[in-house]
Amino acid sequence: MNTAGHSEATARRGLELTPFRGLRYDPDRVGSLAAVTSPPYDVVVRPDGLHHLQDADPHNIVRLILPQATTPAERNEQAARTLRRWLSEGVLAADAEPGLYVYEQRDGDGLLQRGIIGTLRLSDPAEGVVLPHEDVMPHVVADRAALMRATSANLEPLLLTYRGNGSAAAASQAVERAAEQPPLLSTTTEDGFSHRLWSITDAADVARVQSDLAQHQALIADGHHRWATYRRLRAEHASPSPWDYGLVLLVDTARYPLRVRAIHRLLHGLPVAQALAPLDGLFRIQHLDVPLPEALESLADAACAGNAFLLAGDGTFHLVDRPDQDLLSRTIPTDRPAAWRTLDATVLHSTLLDQVWHIPEDDPARIAYIHDTAATVRKAELDGGTAVLLHPVREEVVRDLARQGVRMPRKSTSFGPKPASGLVLRALDL
Incomplete structure (x- = not known):
């Protein structure tokens, strides 16, 4: 095999x-x-x-x-x-x-x-x-x-x-x-x-x-x-x-x-408060006044139950999870396997970037893809933007989708x- x-x-x-x-x-x-x-x-x-x-x-x-x-x-x-x-x-x-x-x-x-x-x-x-x-x-x-x-x-x-x-x-x-x-x-x-x-x-x-x-x-x-x-x-x-x-x-x-590690997103020109505002009522939002390692542990726990993201850039962390299912039904394409539709990267790109924040995923003036977690947070704080931190995808999910010929959203994984x-x-x- x-x-x-x-x-x-x-x-x-x-x-x-x-x-x-x-x-x-x-x-x-x-x-x-x-x-x-x-x-x-x-x-x-x-x-x-x-x-x-x-x-x-x-x-x-x-x-x-x-x-x-x-x-x-x-x-x-x-x-x-x-x-x-x-x-x-x-x-x-x-x-x-x-x-x-x-x-x-x-x-x-x-x-x-x-x-x-x-x-x-x-x-x-x-x-x-x-x-x-x-x-x-x-x-x-x-x-x-x-x-x-x-x-x-x-x-x-x-x-x-x-x-x-x-x-x-x-x-x-x-x-x-x-x-x-x-x-x-x-x-x-x-x-x-x-x-x-x-x-x-x-x-x-x-x-x-x-x-x-x-x-x-x-x-x-x-x-x-x-x-x-x-x-x-x-x-x-x-x-x-x-x-x-x-x-x-x-x-x-x-x-x-x-x-297998995640690749994070840095949203230029979008302060954290503006990123969070349209999510109210569509996701659960928890404010975490903890260091980065503890915030990542909370992200990992939440990711076990469903889609979850960690937003940063204003000196603290915001756990965003439990998306509204009607929102996902309206924004996630239905012509792909369930494993693809439920990826955090899919929800991030199809729902948040496309439909909520209206940020083109291929516009380097609006979004950057950064492998280093701490560097993503640091740059967001310096630039006044929003860091979107993701939890890694399991390797067996990657293999299964590749076997089916299904492409994951760009910059979904970082193997090393x-x-x-x-x-x-x-x-x-x-």
């Missing part, structure tokens, strides 16, 4: 992972490997986090994945110039031979995650090989596509999960054997995670991994916009070409289960830990 519960016998072909010559930082040319890494582009909290990363090292990867200039065209050209300069100066260099890369993450709480980085053949949705579970925002796909065109590079891997066949599987054995060897790199980032990277270059080992993965399908855990970008760029180039493949990290969740950006890149012209 695959991650999303599909019968793998229904697929015409499975995962096709190929080796590539990774671009990696030369440790002698940068302050430290930790100082040049970054969270994925959509996790960086801007502008605070962006400036912090830029100041960490003049060669931080954020200068490629989130270049700063006046116009989008100038930003992308700046990233392309920066990449070319770093290559010519030897700051980034390609490994001598193609390989698959084993990537390990550990934190101080005992979490261990290992997976395989390679270039994956881009499949069509009808093939059912790579299963998305969230909708995407067209302007984000267009932005990422323009950056990839300009740099001719996959600057950071997206995260895919699959369900392997236990420790006897060839891919698992290759991962564990590699992890017994001295790593290509080892570093600890400021979030407390340690990162190690190895390469698998032996042709027989690569073939065994490929044969194993060819039996499986994968769920997109993180990187829906980049996957959509890969597919758009593939359609723009005659096949065969390097654009037929995209950079991914594949994690076997039978061995290394991922964490996510791969650090900057440890290995892919240049398409190598």
Whole structure:
């Protein structure tokens, strides 16, 4: 069984992972490997986090994945110039031979995650090989596509999960054997995670991994916009070409289960009092004068019984739950499974954003999507807006909906830990 519960016998072909010559930082040319890494582009909290990363090292990867200039065209050209300069100066260099890369993450709480980085053949949705579970925002796909065109590079891997066949599987054995060897790199980032990277270059080992993965399908855990970008760029180039493949990290969740967290919303220009006013009589509203951890516990308890949200931004917290059922009947589409209709993200987008607050979900001037809970609250308090905090969706709900081909509202889940950006890149012209 695959991650999303599909019968793998229904697929015409499975995962096709190929080796590539990774671009990696030369440790002698940068302050430290930790100082040049970054969270994925959509996790960086801007502008605070962006400036912090830029100041960490003049060669931080954020200068490629989130270049700063006046116009989008100038930003992308700046990233392309920066990449070319770093290559010519030897700051980034390609490994001598193609390989698959084993990537390990550990934190101080005992979490261990290992997976395989390679270039994956881009499949069509009808093939059912790579299963998305969230909708995407067209302007984000267009932005990422323009950056990839300009740099001719996959600057950071997206995260895919699959369900392997236990420790006897060839891919698992290759991962564990590699992890017994001295790593290509080892570093600890400021979030407390340690990162190690190895390469698998032996042709027989690569073939065994490929044969194993060819039996499986994968769920997109993180990187829906980049996957959509890969597919758009593939359609723009005659096949065969390097654009037929995209950079991914594949994690076997039978061995290394991922964490599932929520992605929160920051509503610009909507003070908390104005957000709460139209909810009176439509939801139960409880004011919580408690610290953030206790407020999140109250949210978790309420989410067990039904839809619940935590609003913040005025120095306190407001638990919003028990929505009026007539309101939901009028605002939630009925052409989807019950599991989709009852998602907190569905109620947030279809009912609150669309019908109550009238905020377009794809307007960056009105709404931001932030992974870090405390940062969402802090920015709402600083900006005078409203933070809408959500409780995480259970992973089995995500898998079940993906199996049915049903997309969740955009930015519904945050699987992790996510791969650090900057440890290995892919240049398409190598």
